[in-house]
Amino acid sequence: MGEMEQLRKEADNLKDQITAARKAMQDTTLQEAAASINVVGRVQLKTRKTLRGHLAKIYAMHWSTDSKLCVSASQDGKLIVWDSITTNKVNAIPLKSSWVMTCAYAPSGNLVACGGLDNMCSIYNLKGKDGNVKVMRELAAHTGYLSCCRFLSDSEIITSSGDCTCVLWDIETGTQKTIFAGHQGDCMSLAVSPDFKFFISGACDFTAKLWDIREGTCRQTFGGHENLSRINYILDLCKLYDLRADQELITYQDSSIMCGVTSLAPSLSGRLLLAGYDDFNVNIWDTLKAERVGVLAGHDNRVSCIGVSSDGMACCTGSWDSFLKIWN
Amino acid sequence: MDEWDVPQMKKEVESLKYQLAFKREKSSKTVTDLVKWIEDGVPEDPFLNPELMKNNPWVEKGKCIIL
Numbered sequence: 001m002g003e004m005e006q007l008r009k010e011a012d013n014l015k016d017q018i019t020a021a022r023k024a025m026q027d028t029t030l031q032e033a034a035a036s037i038n039v040v041g042r043v044q045l046k047t048r049k050t051l052r053g054h055l056a057k058i059y060a061m062h063w064s065t066d067s068k069l070c071v072s073a074s075q076d077g078k079l080i081v082w083d084s085i086t087t088n089k090v091n092a093i094p095l096k097s098s099w100v101m102t103c104a105y106a107p108s109g110n111l112v113a114c115g116g117l118d119n120m121c122s123i124y125n126l127k128g129k130d131g132n133v134k135v136m137r138e139l140a141a142h143t144g145y146l147s148c149c150r151f152l153s154d155s156e157i158i159t160s161s162g163d164c165t166c167v168l169w170d171i172e173t174g175t176q177k178t179i180f181a182g183h184q185g186d187c188m189s190l191a192v193s194p195d196f197k198f199f200i201s202g203a204c205d206f207t208a209k210l211w212d213i214r215e216g217t218c219r220q221t222f223g224g225h226e227n228l229s230r231i232n233y234i235l236d237l238c239k240l241y242d243l244r245a246d247q248e249l250i251t252y253q254d255s256s257i258m259c260g261v262t263s264l265a266p267s268l269s270g271r272l273l274l275a276g277y278d279d280f281n282v283n284i285w286d287t288l289k290a291e292r293v294g295v296l297a298g299h300d301n302r303v304s305c306i307g308v309s310s311d312g313m314a315c316c317t318g319s320w321d322s323f324l325k326i327w328n
Numbered sequence: 329m330d331e332w333d334v335p336q337m338k339k340e341v342e343s344l345k346y347q348l349a350f351k352r353e354k355s356s357k358t359v360t361d362l363v364k365w366i367e368d369g370v371p372e373d374p375f376l377n378p379e380l381m382k383n384n385p386w387v388e389k390g391k392c393i394i395l
Contacts (some may be wrong), residue, residue, distance in 0.1 A: 313385070
């Protein structure tokens with residue numbers, strides 16, 4: 001048997017062991033644990049503001065930690081920083097490349113970042129001395145598109161790419177500190193844990209991986225140990241995974257929903273899951289009961305991005321209809 | 329994985345060994361903790377408590393706004 005064949009056998013064997021280890025931990029389900037809890041009442045959020053100004057599809061948005069400002073990225077080639085309360089545009093930043101796919105606001109509020117088909121992550125300083133917003137760094141090394149980016153601080157940012165890797169960058173020096181490799185498909189999104197120790201990446205290999213930022217290792221993989229060929233026929237779904245028990249807990253689906261999920265955000269407590277869909281709506285799910293408890297309708301095209309402010313007071317949606325809406 | 333070479337496959341096997349070693353906890357403990365954590369947070373969740381939205385910065389204070 002060739003070395004490759006042997007390694008493949010070893011990998012399959014390990015995957016089977018992981019599946020067995022997971023099964024051994026499964027002594028209850030979310031349905032059982034939440035059986036005595038009632039579904040939350042109907043949630044009705046209204047559009048409070050519409051942020052108008054982009055001239056093309058909006059691909060991404062991210063709230064500032066102050067729960068007032070937010071940044072959006074559109075393929076009209078602009079990054080706009082909005083005061084969501086007054087709807088004023090605080091900054092309108094023209095981009096070198098209009099093929100932007102992601103944007104992020106640094107926790108400090110000092111920087112924003114974006115990237116896309118230019119394979120780079122560009123960092124902009126919002127608080128420059130002369131008041132002009134300029135490119136501070138261009139982080140270039142990915143060999144594929146930039147799908148997502150999230151700041152850890154003003155000096156570190158994590159990016160995910162179509163080249164199947166995620167990277168932790170040192171913004172000061174513009175160099176890669178750690179490369180997180182292991183996905184077998186384009187990395188499409190990432191989310192950082194509140195304590196900044198871990199992040200989760202989602203990829204086109206139908207898996208989500210939990211990474212230890214400092215160790216550079218993949219601690220857990222979700223969704224990929226099943227037979228991949230079956231997953232091809234499943235629509236984009238929302239699933240909840242339990243990290244400590246290493247289990248898939250529940251799937252948020254409804255026979256009346258025939259389209260894919262583009263984005264999702266939990267409410268402050270996590271009791272609600274707001275998910276943006278291709279059918280122009282946002283569905284609000286009761287996280288514990290997996291029942292739909294609300295719908296946000298108002299966009300005229302696909303909802304491409306969604307975010308809940310850090311104080312939990314407002315939800316922002318961005319759409320291919322070129323508008324952002326604030327709901328609560 | 330079909331396009332991977334031997335070194336990449338070796339890394340994948342190492343990664344799988346590391347992932348297998350993860351200290352998993354029983355669902356009965358983790359799911360109960362998760363449900364409790366969420367339920368504890370519900371009273372502070374603005375989307376689930378109208379009283380918390382009384383001072384909603386996104387709602388116009390007066391009846392008319394001057395454009």
